[in-house]
Amino acid sequence: MYRYDHYDQAIVDARVDEFRDQTARRLAGQMTEDQFKPLRLKNGLYLQLHAYMLRIAIPYGTLNSRQLRMLGHIARTYDRGYGHFTTRQNIQYHWIKLQDAPDILAELATVEMHAIQTSGESIRNISADQYAGAAADEICDPRPWAELIRQATTFHPEFSYLPRKFKIALIASPTDRAALRWHDLALRIVRNEAGEEGFEVFAGGGMGRTPFIAYPIRAFCPADQIFSYIQAVLRVWNSHARRDNIHKQRMKILVHDLGHEEFTRQVEEAFAHILTLGTDFPRAEYERIAAYFAPPPFETGLPDEIDRADPDFALWVDRQTAPHKAPGYAIVNISLKRVGGIGGDITAEQMEAVADLAERYSFDDIRVTHGQNLVLPHVRKQDLYAVWQALDAAGLADVNLDLVTDIIACPGLDYCSLANARSIPIAQKIAQRFADIDRQLELGELKIKISGCINACGHHHAGHIGILGVDRKGTENYQLLLGGSGAEDTSLGKITGPGFDEDGIVDAVEKTTDVYLRERQDGERFLDTYRRIGVEPFKEAIYG
Amino acid sequence: MAEDIIRFRDDEPHEEPAVSLDAFLDQSNATAVRVEAGEDARRLIPFLDRLALIEVDFPRFRDGRGYSSARILREAGYKGELRASGDVLVDQMLFMRRCGFDSFAPDAPIDPDVLDAALNRYPYVYQTAADAAVPVWKLRHG
Structure with a gap:
């Protein structure tokens, strides 16, 4: 997975310093709540019924064991011993004190995590296929592009006070595991007739009180131009959206009001202009990022057979595992939907159990799904029984993926x-x-x-x-x-x-x-x- | 009024009062114009070489249309003073600077120490914008 270099780390550290200063100014009465609210929201901090809620970004739903252990530590130290995974692959804690928030962000920064733009009228954390890098049906791993777009859209100076929130999702498979077209901007990596990678683009999706499925606005955007294209979409929306009624300010409303043909025409006009500015990241930067997502060293010659003698295990295998692109490996889905529990909730101890399993059996890789479950993406089939037993001991071996109780x-x-x-x-x-x-x-x-x-x-x-x-x-x-x-x-x-x-x-x-x-x-x-x-x-x- | 303006330019402040966009387009010998939120800054593009001051209004600090207006004007080659006026607060001024604003007429006074810290807090940026900051990708690849 991606690792911060000293540039990424310095930016996230500065963010912690900035929010500590903003929180101190708020607590000292130098800022009104109205002025503070958008700032805390851009750091994931909501005021809910009983306490503050803190939403932490899990970019494109990918975690390593060190990060998941930190999330467990935060649950135990600053909350009530558990966290809640969300439909956009993030985690949130519901019992946070405002004065603790800067310390929590500082702890997160030590494991290359943050809460940047997880709320508020900003470009939100990008979500992606949880099977990325493992799915048998993907044309490439979408996460390098997701990481590039994450960087390009972090603290974007023009697009940090948008009309409303803006959600991007990205997949690279014909199977959609990310609720793609329910996003403001939906990107699917495709190949054109020349075999080049690019993006099929849909815009104007969203749920809320006025649901729309995103319209196709471009069949193929060359991969190296995607940041220009995203900026074009955002500029058209930022310039022309209503600002008088919060319920009418999502991009889906503008796309609907203008008609998607006229919206597309304006985007193309802006795109042609923005392309000339040289803001796109060069291919070398994509390649630098992509190197972090090189496939793990899968073993070859592994058996594909699974000993199904234990019927409870066989039941779990049939429901909770999915085909992997590498022979001898499987994708493991961990249910967070125990009957009688709260969907997406997980205790600190369970986080640590999953972190241990990822480290031992899944190349230190954990994914969060938009369905609020977890995934160990790369497990040897011969290890499935041991993984199942450990999950069972942690209360995480429920069988219900995509079934009626997976709510x-x-x-x-x-x-x-x-x-x-x-x-x-x-x-x-x-x-x-x-x-x-x-x-x-x-x-x-x-x-x-x-x-x-x-x-x-x-x-x-x-x-x-x-x-x-x-x-x-x-x-x-x-x-x-x-x-x-x-x-x-x-x-x-x-x-x-x-x-x-x-x-x-x-x-x-x-x-x-x-x-x-x-x-x-x-x-x-x-x-x-x-x-x-x-x-x-x-x-x-x-x-x- | 002029003493409340925070400027990041070396030239003398422009004294002529800004006229509205419609007034400017009607009788275009004015050299200062004011663009309200929601007005299309692209309408000024044919006249940029004769303008010394463009003021972009922020009716509420959360209304971010002015950021795009600033970028559009700078991308079109405007070199004159670009002033953000209205509900301009210290925590938004870094992004305004990056979008090309080089002068500020805030409704309420700004603490200069807080502003200085805010403008200098981030050692690096991820994107090219209207300022001189070099994006991280360029630093990485030389």
Whole structure:
């Protein structure tokens, strides 16, 4: 993985110094809260219901064991012994004291980590395919480009007071594991007819109260020009977005209002100009970064056979591992979705257990997924049994990847000041209803996503089954959506009808799955059946 | 008023009051113009050689349109005074400098020591901008 040189380290150290100074000026009353707020947000610090929340960047979801141990140390020292992985591959802590934040950032800087631009109206931490460098279907490892874009967009002087947040995702596979087109800017590495690498570009995606799937705006941007292209997109948006209504300032609104053809025309005009300025990073810098992502020294001649004598292990292997590009290796998915737990939460001890396993069995490499689970990307198949046993001992060997209990839920009213309803208890009730593993496997791939308000942090628009918590005359009410997807077959879920109370929504989900089991044809996932038969049979079962 | 202006230029301050963009475009013998947030700075590009002062207003410090206006004007070759006025705060002035502003007319006074620390805190930058800072990639590769 990428390592800081003294330039990167000096920049991150200066950031710690700057935030320490800003926090001191705030605490001394030399700055108003209104003036301080954007500064703390650009350092990941939100004020929530009970305390400050600190969100730490995990660039493109890649960690080493030393970093994960530091995250455990922070959980234990400054929080309540646990952290929460997010849908954008970051980690956040929910019980932080403002005066501790500069010290936490200083500790993070010692392991080449930071909280830069993890919040606020800035270019956020870039997310990427968690299987990068391991996936059997990728055309290249997208992380060198992700790191180059990370540097190019860090403290960008023109684009640090944007109309709203700006999220970039990057993949290099036909399979989309990163919810690509739900981002403001979605990049997919492709090859053109001449065999050159470049970027297919989509713009104007986003969830929230006005969901849009990103439009294709360029079929091929030469790889070495991508920073110019990103700046062109940002300049058009920064210059022309509304500034009078926070709910209308995301780039998706401008793309929609102008029409994507006119937006694209303006971007191309700006791109032609910016290209002449020489701001793109040279090929030599890409190659310097890419050298850090050279494939690890995979052994050859390893066996592909796995001893499946232990049925619990075989069950885990079948569900939690994925094909690796190197023979004899597998990708291991670690579930953070224990039934009855809080999705994405992990204790300090569990972080240390995963760090140990990564160091011993996965070339010191750990990934965070947008589905709020973890990945050990490079495990020898002959080591899978030992890894499984160690995960089991740490309470991390659950079997539910992409199954009905692998639920994304936002923190909701239990933590968040924006929420209208609780999300976590709904996820827990649904998971308990479907806890039986045979039943989960029978239902197959089924992605439930729950948000506690229309800001959609729980990705309800993209759930095969989505749930949106709203406030209805002072009581929590839950709307059901069907048919969304965050994968390569991106689609927007539709609301079925009137909402439900807490128990009613769990029943409605169960009735929805009953219709699927009754109607499905050979090999169909829930989403396929829904797309074939439409919403009516589900509405009949739910409301009939 | 002039004594409240923070300047990073050696020439004498321009005394002529700035006219609005529309007024400038109507009777273009003025040498100072004021661009409000949301106005398209590109409209000034044909006239840059006769302008001595362009003032870009920041109605609220969080409104970042003025950063793009500054970059557009400098990229078009404008060499005169480029002034950020309005809700200009010390914690945004480094980025304003990098976008090409060389003069500041803040609504509220700026502590010079805090400003000095803010402008000199970062030893390196990642990108080329309108200032003279050399990006890290160039330092790495000579």
